[in-house]
Amino acid sequence: MAQLKNEMKFEFISKSANESFARATVAAFVAQLDPTISEVADIKTAISEAVTNCIVHAYKNGLGTIYISVKIFENGQVIIKIRDKGCGIENISQAMEPLYTTGGAERAGLGFAVMQSFMDNIKVTSKLEKGTTITLTKNIIPRVTKNGQ
Amino acid sequence: MVEVKIIKDGESASALIKGDIDHHTAKEIREQIDAYVQDNQIKLLNLDFSQVQFMDSSGIGLIMGRFKMMKLLMGSVKVINVPSHLKRIIKLSGLLSLGVIEKGEV
Incomplete structure (x- = not known):
């Protein structure tokens, strides 16, 4: 197991205005690993999908709390958990x-497909009436040989 | 934060979307565009993505929804000026088969 470099947790209510807050917060924390712009965009997109799922599906009948934890490791690995206590x-x-959705005509049904494609690994555990946890893993490629130093 | 600027040219209109497209902002963008298209009897709707900084699959839903609406109105929709950072999600979406994006765009 790689050595833990840093860890953080935050939670917020399931209002759609918090989608941008969640992805920006995770991106700011992961910046410690010196990711490329494209790696940051991948993570932001996956977080946005996961948080949207919590809002649109898990807490479709009202507001609830969304919990996010992020661990970063010395070898560049990022592990993000997005948890809800929804349906x-x-x-x-x-x-x-892909394309399966219960979200209506304006939802593409691509949330999980995007998470799978943009991250290195995804794990989903869920219990009816208890909630869902999505674990996303991304390996940030260390940029060790910058300018030969 | 998102802003939509719509410019009309005869029966066509170009909607320039500035900012992020996610589930939250998509609602606002959709409402503005749909009201404009219906009030002005637009037949060709151009969605200009040149100023879109971030987009998740809600952006795909937004395009698909406008595609369906324009079809009902006997019109069409085109996505133009797709920035390079959005190409991956658009390719993944299968939107290319709808014909709303020119081949050279992505």
């Missing part, structure tokens, strides 16, 4: 199918 997912593999 849970009945059929995880169906929910993860």
